[in-house]
Amino acid sequence: MEDRQQEESDYGEMLRYGIWSLGAGLTWIVASLLPPVRENAVFFAWFNVIMMLLVLPAVLLAVALAYFGYRSNFLGSSVCLLIAIAIGEILNLIPFNPFALGLPYCLLCQCQNFASLGHFKAAEICARRVVMIWNQDRNSHWHLSALTCLASALEGQGRYAETNKVVQTMFKIVESDTKGNESQAVALTDFAGNLSRMGLAKEAIEIAERALGIWNGIPNLTNDQLSLFSLALSQMGLAHECDGNYRSALEFYRKALSVKIQVHGDDSQEIAIGLNNVGYALTETGQFDEALEKLEKARKILANTQMEKTAIWTHLLENLGDLHRSMGNFEDAEKQLLESFELRKKRFKEDLHHSYHNLGKLYRDTKEWEKAQSYFEKAIALRENRFKASTAQTLKEFAKLMQAMEKNDEATIMQQRAEGLLAKTE
Numbered sequence: 076m077e078d079r080q081q082e083e084s085d086y087g088e089m090l091r092y093g094i095w096s097l098g099a100g101l102t103w104i105v106a107s108l109l110p111p112v113r114e115n116a117v118f119f120a121w122f123n124v125i126m127m128l129l130v131l132p133a134v135l136l137a138v139a140l141a142y143f144g145y146r147s148n149f150l151g152s153s154v155c156l157l158i159a160i161a162i163g164e165i166l167n168l169i170p171f172n173p174f175a176l177g178l179p180y181c182l183l184c185q186c187q188n189f190a191s192l193g194h195f196k197a198a199e200i201c202a203r204r205v206v207m208i209w210n211q212d213r214n215s216h217w218h219l220s221a222l223t224c225l226a227s228a229l230e231g232q233g234r235y236a237e238t239n240k241v242v243q244t245m246f247k248i249v250e251s252d253t254k255g256n257e258s259q260a261v262a263l264t265d266f267a268g269n270l271s272r273m274g275l276a277k278e279a280i281e282i283a284e285r286a287l288g289i290w291n292g293i294p295n296l297t298n299d300q301l302s303l304f305s306l307a308l309s310q311m312g313l314a315h316e317c318d319g320n321y322r323s324a325l326e327f328y329r330k331a332l333s334v335k336i337q338v339h340g341d342d343s344q345e346i347a348i349g350l351n352n353v354g355y356a357l358t359e360t361g362q363f364d365e366a367l368e369k370l371e372k373a374r375k376i377l378a379n380t381q382m383e384k385t386a387i388w389t390h391l392l393e394n395l396g397d398l399h400r401s402m403g404n405f406e407d408a409e410k411q412l413l414e415s416f417e418l419r420k421k422r423f424k425e426d427l428h429h430s431y432h433n434l435g436k437l438y439r440d441t442k443e444w445e446k447a448q449s450y451f452e453k454a455i456a457l458r459e460n461r462f463k464a465s466t467a468q469t470l471k472e473f474a475k476l477m478q479a480m481e482k483n484d485e486a487t488i489m490q491q492r493a494e495g496l497l498a499k500t501e
Contacts, residue, residue, distance in 0.1 A: 195231030274464035
């Protein structure tokens with residue numbers, strides 16, 4: 076019962092907003108067909124204006140999410156959301172108005188849009204507005220989401236001291252929940268993933284350990300619970316990966332894959348994701364033959380399930396390309412990396428920095444210095460300020476290029492920049 080109540084607390088407002096918006100839309104259609112409404116031109120006009128103001132934010136939110144999630148069109152998504160936010164702020168002035176519930180969701184999405192476009196001050200404004208709406212006492216799950224966006228926006232502006240204060244607030248919220256049930260484990264898992272993406276690997280490991288401790292204390296996990304448990308294991312692997320400990324990452328990725336197979340069988344998309352994670356970690360630990368086996372198996376599963384146009388396909392090709400680079404198969408590496416790169420340019424522009432980084436490594440190893448330098452510079456331009464740990468990673472690889480070109484002074488400067496960035500995330 077506690078779990079269901081928590082889930083209702085977390086997602087109830089979103090569900091109510093959707094139901095009310097759908098109800099308003101149906102009411103609009105039915106009422107517009109009634110003769111008393113249709114025959115009075117003035118009333119009909121005002122009625123349509125009012126109903127449009129109620130329904131339009133929900134429609135624009137849905138369109139914006141489609142633009143953001145499936146098209147990677149941040150400008151198109153932003154236009155929809157900004158109109159929805161303007162209407163939502165007007166509706167928010169009306170007390171006890173159910174249709175104002177959509178406002179924070181629009182703000183949260185727009186915060187992510189601004190961050191993707193590199194406008195971190197604007198992202199901060201949106202995040203602070205959401206934090207104001209979703210205060211801690213009202214809804215801790217969404218409050219954490221808003222604080223995560225705020226921390227990322229502050230970090231993007233280089234305001235690390237303020238970022239740490241926000242993160243500490245997030246820790247206090249998590250620590251205040253002492254129930255130790257499934258809902259808290261899910262929240263901790265999400266929090267660990269957010270910390271990893273912010274470059275706070277050691278903190279992410281700590282939180283993921285707490286999530287795993289809760290799951291390990293629950294007897295006879297159902298298939299749904301095992302699926303969530305595998306996600307917690309994957310987040311622990313990601314945290315170790317971000318910390319540079321690829322052997323520990325491999326250990327947890329293997330455990331997550333084992334649980335996924337138990338739940339989903341041998342040939343589902345979830346298994347392909349697990350194999351991709353394991354294959355990546357095997358590459359980083361120098362176990363190339365097994366890495367190739369795992370990644371090729373993942374590719375076969377994704378091809379059989381017609382997933383060649385998805386984001387996971389681009390990550391898989393990227394990992395295969397980097398594996399072939401590590402094995403010295405430069406022709407195969409270039410083919411895989413460029414295929415991933417072309418798909419990202421069309422549909423997943425937010426991940427282009429990964430392609431630039433890996434193409435830089437490839438052309439460095441093939442001694443095509445100018446190409447390598449160009450791609451490393453593009454990767455840094457996209458990663459800098461937003462992805463501190465990833466920027467440091469690119470700077471380290473860039474430093475190796477400078478050393479190969481016998482530009483040792485520049486290599487030293489880049490290495491120092493990388494160390495300075497990593498120090499700021501600790």
